[in-house]
Amino acid sequence: xxxxxxxxxxxxxxxxxxxxxxxxxxxxxxxxxAFARAFGNATGFPMRDQWFFVQVLHESARRLGWLMxxxxxxxxxxxxxxLRRVDANERLQMAVSAxxxxxxxxxxxxRSTTSCxxxxxxxxxxxxxxxxxxxGVLDGGSGRCFPAGHASAGFAFVGGxxxxxxxxxxxxxxxxxxxxxxxxxxGAAQQLRGAHFMSHTLWxxxxxxxxxxxxxxxxxxxxxxxxxRSQRRSPGQLPLADT
Numbered sequence: 001x002x003x004x005x006x007x008x009x010x011x012x013x014x015x016x017x018x019x020x021x022x023x024x025x026x027x028x029x030x031x032x033x034a035f036a037r038a039f040g041n042a043t044g045f046p047m048r049d050q051w052f053f054v055q056v057l058h059e060s061a062r063r064l065g066w067l068m069x070x071x072x073x074x075x076x077x078x079x080x081x082x083l084r085r086v087d088a089n090e091r092l093q094m095a096v097s098a099x100x101x102x103x104x105x106x107x108x109x110x111r112s113t114t115s116c117x118x119x120x121x122x123x124x125x126x127x128x129x130x131x132x133x134x135x136g137v138l139d140g141g142s143g144r145c146f147p148a149g150h151a152s153a154g155f156a157f158v159g160g161x162x163x164x165x166x167x168x169x170x171x172x173x174x175x176x177x178x179x180x181x182x183x184x185x186x187g188a189a190q191q192l193r194g195a196h197f198m199s200h201t202l203w204x205x206x207x208x209x210x211x212x213x214x215x216x217x218x219x220x221x222x223x224x225x226x227x228x229r230s231q232r233r234s235p236g237q238l239p240l241a242d243t
Contacts, residue, residue: 023203058150148187
């Protein structure tokens with residue numbers, strides 16, 4: 001039996017809070033430094049300039065992410081493939097949720113005083129470690145490293161799952177799996193290079209998921225309101241006159 005809209009909202013709320021609990025548990029466990037030490041040492045991160053990580057998983061992936069945003073935006077009017085099977089409002093939701101997710105991560109990153117692992121003195125830099133929860137604390141580095149902006153090139157598209165799930169549930173699950181795989185792959189590559197801590201990637205994933213879900217909640221409410229207004233305004237059918 002299909003779940004009601006309220007049951008779906010309750011389920012997604014539980015998933016969102018469960019994911020939040022996992023990310024906070026990672027932070028509370030202080031696992032970032034221990035994980036970074038597996039890939040870096042006093043001279044830095046050996047994989048920092050590795051060609052595949054830099055040229056393919058960073059530069060090319062970043063361009064591909066923006067190309068996806070452009071294609072999603074154009075698909076509102078000119079859909080291709082599976083997007084032809086959903087309406088324009090849902091395609092608009094996919095594009096808008098991706099843009100908002102990217103903007104949220106970018107704003108948080110630009111306001112952050114947290115520096116990247118490769119900036120830390122422990123890994124050959126000059127900064128001292130400070131948790132991203134130490135708001136406003138300057139660590140002596142360049143900052144602007146939290147959350148993981150590059151991982152958002154994959155995670156930002158998680159919102160497409162919510163737009164697809166009503167009419168294309170199977171495609172929605174594949175879309176979600178692809179977005180999560182892309183986000184974690186890009187985040188892991190940056191972790192190996194010393195560009196981010198794992199918590200940065202996890203928080204980016206949570207921010208993008210939550211943004212996609214809230215966009216869906218707002219879009220659903222707007223669709224319901226417009227449908228109700230349309231029903232109230234539609235005139236009743238007049239009886240045919242006798243001839």
